[in-house]
Amino acid sequence: MKHTAAVWDPTLDDGRYRNPIIYADYSDPDVVRVGDDFFMTASSFNAVPGLPILHSRDLVNWRLINHAIDELPPDFDRPQHGNGVWAPSINYHEGTFYIFYGDPDRGVYMTKTDDPRGRWSDLTLVHEVEGWIDTAPLWDDDGNAYLAHAFAKSRAGFNSVLNIAPMAPDGTHITGESRQVFDGHDDHPTIEGPKLYKRGGSYYIFAPAGGVSDGWQTVLRSDDIYGPYDDRIVLAQGETPINGPHQGALVGLDSGEDWFVHFQEVDPYGRIVHLQPVAWADGWPVIGRDEDGDGTGEPVRTHEKPDVAAETLPTMVPQTSDDFEAARLGLQWQWHGNPKFGWHSLTDRPDALRLFQQRVDASENLWSVPSLLLQKFPAPAFTATTEVRCGLEEGTGHGGLLVMGSEYAYLSVRKTTDGVNLIQARNTSPSEGDLDTVVERVPLRGSSARLRATVEDGGRVQFAYATDDAGFESIGEPFQAQQGRWIGAKIGLFVAQSSESAVDGGYCDFEYFEVSESATHD
DSSP: OOOOOOSSOOBOTTSEEESOSBOSOOOSOEEEEETTEEEEEOOOBTOBSEEEEEEESSSSSOEEEEEEESOOOGGGGSOOTTOSBEEEEEEEETTEEEEEEEETTTEEEEEEESOTTSOOOOOEEEEEOSSEEEEEEEEOTTSOEEEEEEEOHHHHSOOSEEEEEEEOTTSSOBOSOOEEEEEOTTTSTTOOOOEEEEETTEEEEEEEESOTTTOEEEEEEESSTTOOOEEEEEEOOTTSSOOSOEEEEEEEOTTSOEEEEEEEEETTTEEEEEEEEEEEETTEEEESBOTTOSSOBBOOSEEEOOOOSSOOOOOOOOOOOBOSOSSSOOTTOEESSOOOTTSEESTTTTTSEEEEOEEEOTTOOGGGOTTOEEEEOOSSSEEEEEEEEEEOOTTSEEEEEEEESSSEEEEEEEEETTEEEEEEEEESOGGGTOOOEEEEEEEESSSEEEEEEEEETTTEEEEEEEOTTOOOEEEEEEEEOOOOSSSOOEEEEEEEEETTOOOOOOEEEEEEEEEESOOSOO
């Protein structure tokens, strides 16, 4: 496999950067600075491993270095679309990194480590409760600790308010009643995602409001942790095309600069990551560019890079391509549920990924399959190519290249009584239990082929295939990728087996997975 350049480059040639800094679905990002290093985490919902850990030296170029969660509770052995890890916060306190997150069905969880590249602790259930989400801590100057949070209306029965609860300094449990500190119903509906900071003796809550697609960034300020809080909108879409700019992290530099990392929802790519400069006026932050001086900024498209200690860095983006030559899967890969031993091997066939068939009930589809191996869309337009060789028994199953969201489509190798075929299929209502629809079928001379999905700007997907040394040929009609539940569309690999089959042990070997600039040729 040839090595390819990044399909999205946030770095410009003149010491500037462009937004988004990450054109991928790192939803609800939070960032902490420790010395000259920056660490980010983001929502991961039902995907495993969860809680991605990204690293940067300049706030512009980011690389995946770890995940904090290897496994979710047993309920996630089967995919729970949109459930699980919601809106985490990452903090550093007295030599320890902490991540808190709210699972709306189970409660508040915490994991910690002294090395973000190493092992994170097993999850601690800080508070068993239904409906608490978007949890963020603050360790105050006097040693007291607090946890801010919002509410999921689907579980708690209400939202648009923010609460703060006292917390043990070790982060393991809540020590008292959670108190409402702000009601956003009148001016800041759907306020959520609070991040709690202290600056110059004042307490600040950074919180998005107005909804994911069309909202704004609110900041609250008070001299008392429990309020009352004054409020101000400090970032809004304005005249820009960057909708719903909000929910993220305030990051201060040794140089005195402040920056705000936030997301923008872009269907079907999910919630992509932006970086905005922050100025302060009369004790209030102004995020982005405030040309009319009203205190509410608008997102910048380009800007000078942050003034950090790091030298000029080469472009770094979260990993995409994988040659499967390492001892473990690349960090970009996530399963759709808790992984099980025997789903895959990187040694059965050296320098290839072997995925073993996993049974799927004949009445079901891929929506309920946890063994889908997927990664995020990495750019507005790109091409993903793989070479697959399948060892399948007749009629037992199929495997190949998949684009997954609330609808899905794939190109797979399937062995039937008529021989080996390439199947291009789709499902427009998988959550309703609809079965896949075959769009086109092409016979193969063997059990191997090169498979390709070309994604155009806007998420339109065209599948193609090639055999031997022939060029790629399109197969099936274009498919419009759709976001999933709270996440963007994903792309990746799968092997599935009908539960009606009496034969086990089928597999498909994938020689590589290559992400490159959009192409319609070999």
